[in-house]
Amino acid sequence: MDKNQQGIELLQEGKWEEALKLFTEQIEEKPHDPAAYINFGHVLAEMNDAERALRFYEKAVEVDPSSSAAHYALGSFCFGRERFEEAAQFFEKAIRCGMEEADAYFMLGLSFLYLDQTVMALPYLMRAVELDEEDAEARFQFALALAKTEQYEEAEKNLQKVTTQEPSHADAFYNLGVLYAGHYEQPEKAAGYFDRALEIQPDHMLAGYGKKLLEKAE
Template sequence: MDHIKSGIEALQKQDLEEAAKHFNIAIEENPNDPVGYVNFGNLLMRMNELEKAERFFQRAIELDEKAATAYYGLGSMYYTGEMYEKSIQQLMEAVKLGLDEGDVHYLLGMSLQQTGQEKLALPYLQRAAELEDRDAAIVFQYGLALANAGEVDTAQRVLLDLLEWSPNHSDALYNIGVAYLYQQQFEKALAYMDKALEAQPDHEMAMHGKAQIELIMEQIENEE
């Protein structure tokens, strides 16, 4: 029996006890194989046992210093624990070792953002969006990063593309409205604030944005 495969299948079914049984057997049968330790670490992360998970990931790296998924596991664990500097260090190593997956680049980009390194974060978020172009959370964060970097037009295009397959994404709708406001296209800005509120009636920023735009439009009308 392939206990790693069976453990992963159990983990996907949320059967944590069964997953633990299979991963434990895999480690007992192959104590020098880092794969079992990585998967047990992932299981412990799912159980929020972060300190124990860290030990399993580190053991995997002791067995194979080029085990990219172990560095990713550590980086993901540190990100969950809001230890962003440590997260960056581990995720960078995973990328250097060739792990080219959307979640790796996404967590690295978000970690860099959390440490105030927005410009460095942008290419990683871009790569994440390329690899996971139907993951609304990832594509939205890439669009937001573009906007924060001053690339408003590009950000707007990314978010408009997102709406093609996620039309009720209220934060995307709101930020497109903000982009139109920045471009002084007030009617379009107002329309997108309304759409954001249709998608999420309690969206406070959209409420505030709508009120702001309506005030600007009223002032323009009075000046005329």
């Protein structure tokens, strides 16, 4: 097991100082390997030293501009600080550098959603679902994007799949209620979905509000 792998295990165990020591040794031995800089950044981020963590992520990109993992690390760093435009740029670079993983596409799509660029988000969320069909959260966000772009039938299909994958996904049931109340104009079915959301999460304010609106309309 190399020092990077050993350091990752120590990081997962919360042994930060020991992890940093191994990553420092790895950097000294292989100064052109971006992995140790990325992992060093992860430890600093865990220690809430964001400024230094960013420097190490940037150093990883500097030593290897083609490192998809380095660009992804920078994207995650920016996303966590709500710098969504920068995050999108880094996730895009990670994909261009060869990262063909569901998470990269999901995070890029999510960045565009937070930037209110739903049309831009759609193909990346779709790809995330294609790469990992069991990821209920990616499918849920994809369904929301479909609904926002008025692709209601596809949105419903994906929301139904989410409720099958995660029967306790209150937000999926709530959004099905919204679809049936608005697009399909089937208030009884909508009320059933709002009820299901409230059974799962009694303090689901939006579902409660949706149900009250339906009752007023009767």
